[in-house]
Structure formats: structure tokens, C-alpha cells
Amino acid sequence: MPATYTPxxxxxxxxxxxxxxxxxxxxPPTDKRTGGGGEGDNWQSRPQGQRGPRERLGRYRMGLFxxxxxxxxxxxxxxxxxxxxxxxxxxxxxxxxxxEWLPTAIPPVLxxxxxxxxxxSVTMELARRRMFHEPDVMxxxxxxxxxxxxxxxxxxxxxxxxxxxxxxxQALAWKQLAMQRVFFASNPSSHFFYLIxxxxxxxxxxxxxxxxxxxWGLYASRQLETRQILxxxxxxxxxxxxxxxxxxxxxxxxxx
Amino acid sequence: MSQxxxxxxxxxxxxxxxxxxxxxxxxxRCHLFTTDHRAIGRLYLWLALLSVAIGTILSLLMRLHLTWxxxxxxxxxxxxxxxxxxxxxxxxxxxxxxVLTTAPQSGFGNLILPSQIGxxxxxxPLINAVSFWVIAAALVVLLSSTFVPGGSPISGWTAYPPxxxxxxAGPGQGTGIDLWLASIALFAIGSTMSSINQLVTVVxxxxxxxxxxxxxxxxxxxxxxxxxxxxxxxxxxxxxxLLFCDRHLATxxxxxxxxxxxxxxxxxxxxNGSPLLWLHLFWFFGHPEVYIAIxxxxxxxxxxxxxFSRRRVFAYRTMITTTLLIGFLGIxxxxxHMFVAGLNPFAGTAFSISTxxxxxxAAAKVLSWxxxxxxxxxxxxxxxxxxxxxxxxxxxxxxxxxILAQPILDQYLHNTFFVVAxxxxxxxxxxxxxxxxxxxxxxxxxxxxxxxxxxxxxxxxGSLLGAYATFLPMHLTGLAGEPRHxxxxxxxxxxxxxxxxxxxxxxxxxxxxxxxxxxxxxxxxANLLLTLWRGPRxxxxxxxxxxxxxxxxxxESDFGLLPVVYREPSQxxxxxxxxxxxxxxxxxxLLPSAPSTSGDRxxx
Numbered sequence: 001m002p003a004t005y006t007p008x009x010x011x012x013x014x015x016x017x018x019x020x021x022x023x024x025x026x027x028p029p030t031d032k033r034t035g036g037g038g039e040g041d042n043w044q045s046r047p048q049g050q051r052g053p054r055e056r057l058g059r060y061r062m063g064l065f066x067x068x069x070x071x072x073x074x075x076x077x078x079x080x081x082x083x084x085x086x087x088x089x090x091x092x093x094x095x096x097x098x099x100e101w102l103p104t105a106i107p108p109v110l111x112x113x114x115x116x117x118x119x120x121s122v123t124m125e126l127a128r129r130r131m132f133h134e135p136d137v138m139x140x141x142x143x144x145x146x147x148x149x150x151x152x153x154x155x156x157x158x159x160x161x162x163x164x165x166x167x168x169x170q171a172l173a174w175k176q177l178a179m180q181r182v183f184f185a186s187n188p189s190s191h192f193f194y195l196i197x198x199x200x201x202x203x204x205x206x207x208x209x210x211x212x213x214x215x216w217g218l219y220a221s222r223q224l225e226t227r228q229i230l231x232x233x234x235x236x237x238x239x240x241x242x243x244x245x246x247x248x249x250x251x252x253x254x255x256x
Numbered sequence: 257m258s259q260x261x262x263x264x265x266x267x268x269x270x271x272x273x274x275x276x277x278x279x280x281x282x283x284x285r286c287h288l289f290t291t292d293h294r295a296i297g298r299l300y301l302w303l304a305l306l307s308v309a310i311g312t313i314l315s316l317l318m319r320l321h322l323t324w325x326x327x328x329x330x331x332x333x334x335x336x337x338x339x340x341x342x343x344x345x346x347x348x349x350x351x352x353x354x355v356l357t358t359a360p361q362s363g364f365g366n367l368i369l370p371s372q373i374g375x376x377x378x379x380x381p382l383i384n385a386v387s388f389w390v391i392a393a394a395l396v397v398l399l400s401s402t403f404v405p406g407g408s409p410i411s412g413w414t415a416y417p418p419x420x421x422x423x424x425a426g427p428g429q430g431t432g433i434d435l436w437l438a439s440i441a442l443f444a445i446g447s448t449m450s451s452i453n454q455l456v457t458v459v460x461x462x463x464x465x466x467x468x469x470x471x472x473x474x475x476x477x478x479x480x481x482x483x484x485x486x487x488x489x490x491x492x493x494x495x496x497x498l499l500f501c502d503r504h505l506a507t508x509x510x511x512x513x514x515x516x517x518x519x520x521x522x523x524x525x526x527x528n529g530s531p532l533l534w535l536h537l538f539w540f541f542g543h544p545e546v547y548i549a550i551x552x553x554x555x556x557x558x559x560x561x562x563x564f565s566r567r568r569v570f571a572y573r574t575m576i577t578t579t580l581l582i583g584f585l586g587i588x589x590x591x592x593h594m595f596v597a598g599l600n601p602f603a604g605t606a607f608s609i610s611t612x613x614x615x616x617x618a619a620a621k622v623l624s625w626x627x628x629x630x631x632x633x634x635x636x637x638x639x640x641x642x643x644x645x646x647x648x649x650x651x652x653x654x655x656x657x658x659i660l661a662q663p664i665l666d667q668y669l670h671n672t673f674f675v676v677a678x679x680x681x682x683x684x685x686x687x688x689x690x691x692x693x694x695x696x697x698x699x700x701x702x703x704x705x706x707x708x709x710x711x712x713x714x715x716x717x718g719s720l721l722g723a724y725a726t727f728l729p730m731h732l733t734g735l736a737g738e739p740r741h742x743x744x745x746x747x748x749x750x751x752x753x754x755x756x757x758x759x760x761x762x763x764x765x766x767x768x769x770x771x772x773x774x775x776x777x778x779x780x781x782a783n784l785l786l787t788l789w790r791g792p793r794x795x796x797x798x799x800x801x802x803x804x805x806x807x808x809x810x811x812e813s814d815f816g817l818l819p820v821v822y823r824e825p826s827q828x829x830x831x832x833x834x835x836x837x838x839x840x841x842x843x844x845x846l847l848p849s850a851p852s853t854s855g856d857r858x859x860x
Contacts, residue, residue: 048463070486088529088530100528184506
């Protein structure tokens with residue numbers, strides 16, 4: 001035997017028979033941290049993939065984080081092109097060096113929008129934390145009503161409204177720029193202003209879809225763990241889009 | 257295998273099991289619109305088989321036109337230069353994306369990966385199905401570009417601007433390339449979803465005892481390729497978006513000032529861009545893409561060489577490291593595609609160094625393959641032969657890599673057939689040999705039958721000879737100066753024409769060899785169909801393999817025993833000169849006696 005793993009006696013005695021229990025219905029994850037990996041759930045005694053709701057939540061979270069890593073690369077690519085384009089010029093017929101970049105003035109409403117988006121992240125985090133509030137989770141798990149949905153849904157709805165408000169604010173900014181005759185095709189810097197705000201808005205539309213799904217799930221889904229996953233993943237996505245926006249906004253405001 | 261107390265006469269992954277998993281509904285529901293990873297894996301393989309058939313026919317048409325340009329195609333008429341370039345584009349796009357990316361990474365990744373780590377399903381079955389259908393839609397969109405006005409795009413699978421950004425650049429650069437953009441964007445989204453799924457599956461769904469050090473090298477290759485996919489395809493998506501803006505929204509990210517296309521100076525809009533920007537973004541994706549195509553083949557080669565020579569894979573931990581290192585270095589070398597495109601020479605030096613650095617992990621892989629089979633007495637099955645062929649092609653194609661990695665040599669060679677020879681040997685042929693190896697090796701899991709070994713050997717010998725006869729002489733015509741992407745080599749009335757005319761005899765030979773190579777694949781198709789029709793049923797573990805996908809009752813594990821892993825793959829006990837396989841799932845307590853573990857020394 002290779003020296004990596006020598007099974008001990010208790011290991012060998014462990015029953016390997018699959019009891020056809022996929023872990024569903026076990027105690028849902030809560031915000032109560034008792035320390036240790038298993039937290040009293042006999043986590044290690046069950047194989048991966050069958051450890052119950054907390055594992056399922058972790059799986060979805062991890063998938064979302066990989067997706068967000070790809071998304072981050074997308075924005076990194078766009079931002080790299082931003083810096084390349086800002087510093088690129090050419091020589092004209094008279095051998096003069098021309099850099100066509102004229103910074104696009106940021107409509108002041110974007111500051112307000114940023115504040116709204118940050119606020120929406122706060123409400124979303126409140127919604128997310130409600131989903132794991134231990135007394136409520138245990139109450140639901142024991143079958144005593146649906147306090148989780150009742151307490152979380154208003155915050156999700158608030159986030160949804162703030163998100164729509166942010167998008168409306170973005171639309172207002174685009175309209176203000178259009179009134180100043182700054183369009184997508186006007187200047188290299190305006191290409192990037194619109195490209196960045198549009199792609200971010202598309203991501204927020206997906207996030208709004210996620211929020212609506214979460215809101216629907218809070219009412220329709222019977223399984224607490226499914227609702228937790230919906231809200232949790234929507235929240236992490238929403239926070240990431242908030243963080244992305246802060247960086248993109250600072251880029252547009254101060255680095256043109 | 258006879259030691260296993262859990263032997264059942266049913267192999268994992270049979271059609272029957274997928275039917276059972278998908279629920280007892282109509283066959284269309286079971287095999288087409290299913291979330292069962294094995295059925296999805298089979299769908300990917302069918303998609304890749306269709307793509308490879310089309311791609312091969314296109315390549316033969318290209319060869320025909322190069323050698324006999326005056327020949328008229330039936331139902332088509334004379335082959336115009338733009339037709340030739342459309343053939344180049346669709347051939348490259350099909351082969352790179354829809355064959356060499358889907359088949360090893362998503363096809364076998366779905367069929368084999370979950371069982372190899374002891375998982376019963378992928379982490380997100382529904383997303384898995386969606387990503388297949390997105391990729392299938394991408395294929396339909398790509399192929400539909402042939403039927404729009406202007407036909408298919410003519411700017412190659414790399415779609416360099418300004419040719420790709422300006423509709424007036426040629427036929428096919430209008431609607432054709434818009435469809436190409438849509439197709440590749442869909443493909444990028446589908447591949448990213450499928451890679452996320454694979455990564456989470458490996459991180460979160462491994463069975464008991466399947467530690468990271470015990471993962472088969474195929475799994476390491478799959479997750480390395482998945483990580484590359486997530487990083488690279490996102491950047492490609494951004495690049496495609498910018499190209500779309502250049503085409504339709506009057507931007508000029510890639511369009512330089514004073515750009516003359518077809519004799520017309522383009523003056524509209526601000527022109528501050530550079531085609532180099534596309535090259536940077538595209539090759540930041542494109543080079544990792546090459547490794548996405550070849551890494552699964554590398555992992556499989558290690559496992560198959562070990563399995564059939566009854567040896568531990570030499571320096572197992574080092575092979576894991578080199579897999580990751582090749583993936584990591586693969587992100588840092590994109591500039592070597594741009595040496596002659598106007599890249600800063602200092603950047604060229606940096607990219608040259610990082611490119612030559614890849615020779616270190618690649619050479620370590622080759623040494624491990626050779627050391628694994630060195631003085632063993634392997635059983636020369638078809639899967640083993642194709643793995644040997646993979647090693648051979650990897651070495652032959654790899655040796656021209658450090659040559660092309662030097663900017664000064666690349667200056668002369670870059671736009672010649674030398675590069676075509678290089679990447680066809682190391683990526684296309686080695687990749688395809690890896691795929692064939694996988695097909696012969698895993699066919700019992702795919703269809704519960706074994707492919708015919710005699711026909712397989714004929715297929716192997718023909719393919720190896722055909723591959724070398726086709727692509728080795730291309731080095732010579734390239735050195736003689738034959739350029740890439742030229743639709744015509746004859747009737748050019750100057751010194752260059754004389755030079756090209758001198759390569760024609762060799763080119764004719766290449767064309768005959770290409771037809772021979774393609775004809776040999778008919779043996780494989782015949783073998784496939786004959787075996788599916790009335791091939792012999794395979795035993796549960798016909799190759800006496802040690803990895804978990806051959807666990808005798810994996811398909812029954814809904815109610816049976818969960819697999820537990822006790823050791824690394826490719827472990828053997830040697831008694832009286834006989835090597836006895838110690839599969840990963842055999843409990844050491846159930847082994848008859850303490851085996852001699854002379855094969856286990858090293859880095860475990």
C-alpha cells in the first residue's frame with residue numbers, strides 16, 4: 001500500500017452501505033457558528049454529495065463564484081482595452097500625433113445611482129442574513145410556519161426596487177448624455193462609458209431576474225434549503241455586481 | 257478483477273442505466289432532453305463526430321483545390337479564392353471548437369469524469385443539459401452561415417481585423433461573420449457553464465477516500481482545462497463584443513486610422529484602434545484553448561500507458577504538477593502568435609522565454625510516459641497503440657515548438673506551412689489520437705461492447721502513417737516558402753510563382769496522403785457501426801483497469817455499495833513476475849495476502 005492513506009480499524013468497520021439518504025431534510029444551515037467542520041451534524045461520517053442542505057448550498061455558492069470569476073475576467077478585459085485605447089494615438093497626414101480621446105463628463109446622477117446600489121447591497125445582505133437566522137430556521141425546520149420567507153421577502157423586494165431605481169437612474173444618465181449629444185459612437189471615451197454602463201446594466205438585469213426568482217421562490221418553494229440557495233446566490237451575485245460597479249464607476253469618474 | 261466480491265455482469269454506463277436514471281419516459285426524453293450526464297456526454301460525442309466529418313471533408317476540398325485548382329466541384333462550379341478561405345474558416349472553427357474542445361472536455365468529461373471520482377452525477381445536471389443545447393445551437397448557427405448571402409466568413413478561425421471588422425472586406429464578411437460571432441459567443445457561454453459544472457463536481461462530489469493526490473491524471477487534466485476555459489472564454493466574449501461594436505456601432509477598437517479596404521479608404525468615425533488589440537485578446541483566449549484541447553489527451557495517455565504496461569505512472573505527483581504548470585504557463589504565452597504582427601520586440605523576448613519554458617513541463621511529461629513503459633511488457637491493445645501514437649506525435653509536433661518560439665525564426669516561418677505542420681501535428685493529430693485512444697479504451701462503458709481490435713490496429717497503423725505522410729512534408733513546403741491562406745499556388749507569373757510551383761509535386765503527395773488519412777477513418781466508422789450493431793459484449797472491466805469508472809457496480813450504486821477509494825490509480829502487486837491490478841476501490845482488508853508493492857515506491 002502507498003503510504004498516503006492507511007485505513008484504521010474504525011474506518012474499515014464503517015458501514016459502506018448506501019442508505020439511499022441524499023441528506024435532504026437534514027438541519028438547514030444557520031448563522032450559528034459552533035466551530036469545527038461538522039458543527040454537530042456528523043458531517044464527516046457521510047460521503048461528499050450526501051451531507052445535506054449546507055453542502056448543497058456550498059455547491060451552488062461555489063458554482064456561482066466560478067461564474068463570477070469568469071465575469072471578472074470579462075470586465076478585466078474591457079478595462080484593459082479602456083487603458084489601451086485611452087493612451088493610443090496616431091500620426092495624421094501632417095505627422096502630428098493625434099489622440100482622439102476626450103474624457104466623457106460623468107452625469108452627476110451616477111453618484112446617486114452608486115449610493116442606491118450600495119444601499120441595495122445592504123438590504124440584500126439583510127435579506128440574506130434573515131435566511132439563516134437560527135431561531136427562525138429551526139422553527140421552520142420543526143414545521144412551525146414560514147417565518148423565514150415572511151421576514152426575508154420584504155428585504156428582497158426592497159432590493160428589487162432599489163435595483164430597478166438604479167437602472168432607471170442609469171437610463172436617466174444615458175438620456176442626459178444624449179441631450180448633450182454624447183452618443184456611443186461619439187468618441188473613444190464615450191464608447192467605453194456606454195460599453196461599461198451597458199454591460200453592467202445587462203448584468204444587473206440578470207441580477208433582477210435572480211431577485212425575482214428568489215422572491216417567487218420565497219413564496220412558492222416548500223423546501224427551506226432551496227429558498228436559502230436562491231436568496232444566498234442572488235445576494236452574492238448582487239454584491240459582486242455592486243463591487244464591480246464601484247470599481248467601474250471610479251474608473252469612469254477618475255481615470256478617464 | 258475476480259478478487260472483487262461485488263462483481264456484477266453489468267458494466268457502468270450502459271444505455272440501460274441512463275434510461276433508468278432519466279425516468280421511464282419516451283426514448284427522446286431519455287437520450288435527447290435529459291439531464292443524465294452520460295446521455296449528455298454521448299450527445300457531445302455525436303455532435304463532435306458530425307463536426308469532425310464535415311471538417312474533414314472541408315479539409316479534403318482545400319487540398320483538392322490547392323493541388324488541382326482548375327478542377328470544378330460538382331454542384332458548385334469553380335472554387336473561387338473566397339470559397340477556399342471560407343473552407344479554411346469553417347474547417348478551423350469546426351475542428352477547434354466543436355471537435356477538439358467539445359469531445360475531450362465535455363464529451364468524455366461528462367461520460368467518465370463523475371464515475372472516475374465516484375460521483376453519481378454532476379453538480380448541476382440541469383446546467384449541464386443547458387450548456388449542451390447552447391453549444392448545439394452554436395453549431396447550427398455556424399453551419400447556417402454557409403447559406404446566407406455572401407456565404408461563410410473568410411477571415412479564418414482567428415477572425416483577424418480589419419478583415420473581420422469591415423463588411424466590405426469580402427463576401428462572407430457581412431452576414432456570414434455576424435453568424436460566426438454569434439456562434440462563437442454561444443459556444444463561449446456554453447463552454448463556461450460546462451466548465452463551472454465540472455470544477456464544482458470535482459471539488460465537491462468526490463467519493464470517500466478520493467483525495468486530491470489520488471485523482472486520476474485525466475481528472476487533473478479536465479479541471480485544469482476547466483479553469484482555463486473559465487478564464488479564457490470570458491476574455492473571448494469581451495473581444496467578440498468589441499468586434500461586434502466595430503462592425504455595427506461605428507466604433508474602432510480594432511480599426512486603425514487610414515485603413516484601406518478593397519481600395520476604399522475608410523474615413524467614417526474615429527479611427528484610433530489597432531488590430532493588435534484583437535490579437536492580444538483573441539490569443540489570450542486562443543492559446544489556453546489549445547491546451548484545453550490537448551490536456552485531456554495528455555492525462556489519458558499517462559493513465560493508459562500505465563494501465564497497459566502494468567506500471568505505476570512514473571512520478572505521479574510530478575505529473576499532476578506539470579499538468580497545472582502547463583495550464584498556468586499557457587496563460588502567459590499568447591504573444592508568441594504575434595511576433596510578426598507588430599508586437600514590441602521586447603515583449604516578443606518575454607513571450608519567447610515563457611513559451612520555451614513550457615518545454616520543461618512538456619518534456620517532463622514525455623519522460624514520464626517513456627519511463628512508465630520503459631522495459632515493460634505492455635499488451636498492445638488499440639487504445640495503448642493510439643496512446644503511443646499520441647506520444648510520438650506530441651514529440652514530433654513539439655520539437656518544432658521551440659523553433660517557432662524564437663521571434664527571429666518565426667519571422668520567416670510564421671506565415672508559411674511550417675506553422676500549419678506544427679499545430680496540426682501537436683494539436684490536431686495528437687488531439688485526435690487522444691480521442692481515438694479514449695474511444696477504444698472507454699467504448700465498453702459507452703455501449704457495453706468492445707470495438708474490434710483487428711480493425712482498430714489497421715485504423716491505428718493507417719492513421720499514424722497518414723498523419724505523418726500528410727503533415728511532415730508540410731514542414732518542407734513551408735521551409736520552401738509556401739504561404740498559408742493562399743488559395744492558389746499555380747499560374748503566378750513571377751519568381752514567387754516559380755518557387756511555389758516547385759512545391760507542387762510535394763503538395764500532390766500531401767493531398768494523396770490526406771485522402772489516405774481520411775479514408776482510414778472509414779475503417780473506424782465501419783468498426784463503430786459494426787460494433788454497435790453486433791459487437792461482442794464486453795466484460796465489466798475488460799482492460800483490468802484500476803480507476804473508478806470501471807467499478808463493477810457503479811451503475812447500481814443507487815442501492816448498492818458506495819465506492820470507497822483506498823489508493824492512487826495504476827497500482828499493481830507483483831507476485832511471481834505477474835502484475836496484479838489493485839483497483840482504487842478494492843479494500844486492502846479484502847486482499848488475499850499482503851502484496852509486494854515494488855511498484856509503489858516513489859512519491860506517494
